[in-house]
Amino acid sequence: MLDASYYEKADEIIEHYGHSQSALIPIIQDIQNEYRYLPPELLSYVAKKIHINEAKAYSVATFYENFSFEAKGKYIIKVCDGTACHVRKSTTVLERLYKELGLSKEKSTTDDMLFTLETVSCLGACGLAPVLTVNDQVHPAMTPDKVSELIQELRGESE
Numbered sequence: 609m610l611d612a613s614y615y616e617k618a619d620e621i622i623e624h625y626g627h628s629q630s631a632l633i634p635i636i637q638d639i640q641n642e643y644r645y646l647p648p649e650l651l652s653y654v655a656k657k658i659h660i661n662e663a664k665a666y667s668v669a670t671f672y673e674n675f676s677f678e679a680k681g682k683y684i685i686k687v688c689d690g691t692a693c694h695v696r697k698s699t700t701v702l703e704r705l706y707k708e709l710g711l712s713k714e715k716s717t718t719d720d721m722l723f724t725l726e727t728v729s730c731l732g733a734c735g736l737a738p739v740l741t742v743n744d745q746v747h748p749a750m751t752p753d754k755v756s757e758l759i760q761e762l763r764g765e766s767e
């Protein structure tokens with residue numbers, strides 16, 4: 609169950625874009641920016657408010673890969689495992705992250721909601737391989753030791 613503040617925020621965003629059906633994507637984008645995910649309850653709420661069929665709203669949101677229905681951590685780490693990064697040992701970077709964060713392929717977010725770990729197929733910065741991003745900030749030429757330092761720094765920042 610979401611608390612009332614989520615619905616208030618959604619109302620504010622809906623007011624900003626207006627109640628037209630074409631506002632669906634900008635509205636849910638803003639909601640996702642606010643919470644780092646799109647709570648399914650809010651998608652239904654928005655659909656009702658702008659008079660769009662709920663199933664249609666879901667199909668729009670699932671069509672765009674960018675929308676996530678699951679809560680994510682404060683820091684979203686994306687490790688590139690594209691060809692250029694892979695040959696430069698991105699796997700060792702990923703393994704260190706799994707170890708440091710206690711995550712795995714099956715569990716991508718830490719229980720304290722600080723980190724979410726994802727893999728992507730190319731971040732468009734192949735010359736800097738192996739690359740990862742933290743909330744879209746690029747970290748080039750990563751090694752397992754640099755990863756450990758980075759995690760320590762991020763943990764320090766949020767204390």
Ligand code: FES
Pocket residue numbers: 688689690691692693694729730731732733734735737739
């Ligand atoms: S393959 Fe990693 S950035 Fe392109």
